[in-house]
Amino acid sequence: MTFKTTFAAAAVLMTALLPVGAQAEFKAENPQCIAPSNPGGGWDYICRTTAKYLFDLGLIDDAMQVTNMSGGGGGVAFAHVTKERNEDNNLIVAASMSTSARIAQGIYEGATKESVHWLATFGAEYGAIAVDADSEYQSLNQIMDAIKADPRSVGIAGGSSVGGYDHIKPMLLAQAAGVEDVTKLKYVAFSGGGEAMTGLLSGSVQALSGDLSEMLGFLESGDIRIVAILSPERLSGHPDIPTAKEQGYDVIGANWRGLYMPAGASDEAKEFWKNAIQTMTESDAFQADLKAASIEPFNNFGADMDAYAAKTIEDVRTLSKEIGIIQ
Structure with missing residues (x-):
């Protein structure tokens, strides 16, 4: 037996004797996070905050690239991931309730819960309704009264597609106000929260439906007024905003x-990203960042996240049927 053959045989034997975890160890290379919207919205915040803390905490060795991929209410990014990068181990994608809503309503063509691998939730925030600082509407009641009189009289911007x-x-809200056909509301869809805010400030719409974190900077600058927060009670950090x-x-x-992340990624990659994100959420600095953005801790990982995604999709499907969005 030659030295080369002996060395090769020994190498194979050593590999076989390594612990399973050592053979299966995954390390992210050139990681990327896709935000399915233009800069400035909630999905963009998820990617940029995640990219910062994963790198700062040493959970990834390479700085994470953030790519904005807007279109179709997240559908362009969803199709890109599922059809072109289904086995990419180094890709993660920002998600929210809107993601599960679009799957529930069939907006992402052919999509099911199993189309992607659900990694985690790490926070939740409450929706809000805002108007321009100079708006004639001083309260949510005034907006709802106008909508009851004529559902098309109030244009409402949002950073997600119709539905x-x-x-x-x-x-x-309109359903609670007694509007008979809530599908007649004048909703104007934008590609993200940032564009929806521009629509409000430009005067092309009269109100904005979004999440509080997307509005805080404009609230503090005095450009907008928030007429309602969709929370059970007033938030301790913003006690002046009525529910x-x-x-x-x-x-x-x-x-x-x-x-x-892509459903076809390796089990080792899925485990790596789950653990990295879970460790990130345990950071005091990360939690302080969420708190500053009025995002409350809400954690689901692994099997818990998969079960939660299934439940939210089913809940939205049921709700969408009740209010007439789908049959």
């Missing part, structure tokens, strides 16, 4: 924040 969660929230419930509309709108 998405930003659309569902004002439909639920929809206290104004007579028993509507709660919580939006989870999280991530998915």
Whole structure:
């Protein structure tokens, strides 16, 4: 037996004797996070915050590239991942309640829960309704009264497609207000929360449906007024914002924040990203960042996340049938 043959045989034997975890160890290379929207919205926040803390905490060795891929209410990114990069071990994608809503309603053509691998939720925040600072509408009641008189009289912007969660929230409010056909609301869909805010400030719409974190900077600058937060009670960090419930509309709108990745990625990669994101959420600095954005901790990982995704998709499907979005 030659030295080369002996060395090769020894190498094979050593590999076989290694612990299973050592053989299966995965290390991210050139990682990427896709935000399915333009800069400035909730999905963009998820990717940029995740990219920062994964790198700062040493959970990944390479800085994570953030790519904005807007279109179709997240459908362009979803199709890109499922059809072109289904086995990419180094790709994660921002997700939220809007993602599960679009799957539930069939907006992402042919998509099911199993089309992607659900990684995690790490926070949730409440929806809000805002108007321009100079708006004639001083309260949610005034907006709802106008909509009851003429559902097309108030244009409402949102950073999601028709039927998405930003659309569902004002439909639920209108339903609570007694509007007979809530599908007649004038909802104007934008590619992300940033563009929807531009629509409000430009005067092309009269109200904005979104999440509180997307609105805080504009609230603090005095550009907008938030007429309602869709939370059970007023938030301790923003006690001046009235709830929809206290104004007579028993509507709660919580939006989870999280991530998915390609379904065809390796088990080792899926485990790596789950553990990395879970470790990230345990960081005090990360939690402080969420708190500053008015995002409450809401954690689901692994099997818990898969079960949660299944439940939210089914819940939205049922709700969508009740308010007439789907048959």
